[in-house]
Amino acid sequence: MFWPLVLPFQITIGLLSAIVLLSPMIASVMNWKRRKTFLIFTLLSLLAFIPSCALIATITDHFRFGLFEYENYAEVKDPGVHLYLPPGATKISLNKYASGYEAKYKITESDFHAYLDGLWEEYGQLSVIKRKDRSGEGLPVQEEDFERFHSLDWQPLANASLFHSPVQGNGGGARYYYDSKAGMVYQQTAYW
Known part of the structure; x- marks a missing residue:
């Protein structure tokens, strides 16, 4: 019943995880504090999860259905x-x-x-x-x-x-x- 949501969920988790994991590198380049940047990116990823998942579902559904x-x-x-x-x-x-x-x-x-x-x-x-x-x-x-x-x-x-x-x-x-x-x-x- 929920199988159409699996692929968008996986893509969203992968993208947002990559952004969060890359946040310390971004902090170094931008000369920001790493811990604070990591926490901000984590919170933003949590807030962006549902809208991101919906957008990715819309895009993938165009190719699947x-x-x-x-x-x-x-x-x-x-x-x-x-x-x-x-x-x-x-x-x-x-x-x-x-x-x-x-x-x-x-x-x-x-x-x-x-x-x-x-x-x-x-x-x-x-x-x-x-x-x-x-x-x-x-x-x-x-x-x-x-x-x-x-x-x-x-x-x-x-x-x-x-x-x-x-x-x-x-x-x-x-x-x-x-x-x-x-x-x-x-x-x-x-x-x-």
Whole structure:
């Protein structure tokens, strides 16, 4: 849940620690008292921590979240995405955000079903909802089911059926809208 804050926190701690640790050198160059300079820099770092962390989060989020394009699975370097993205996916569009992502990609029917069956074989016993208990599994979906994708200008798939991944205890999992005729998947993924 708090994973998006880890990187900005680490960068902020590193930068502010470096400034505080360099304060005695700065004091020597400026001909200030070292102890007093160290204390002032320490207090200023404590006061600047939250604003600095927020600024660094804003900057890093620009590079971590948003819409990204990839030719294939190997180009995607995000381990959170790899958990629910089939290795056979190509022409991948990802809309990443802190608690998950939406994806659009091409994949063959055999690759898609082999991947999904493999997920259920490996993680199905850990799923809080069993595969047989999923309502609508493999059934056609309606156009209104694609409303989440309208902001991305992804047109509804004409012949899509709904599939699900195993569901983690914290609610993480994926919903797949697969159009076997087009060989296209729209995917909604949530993780904490």
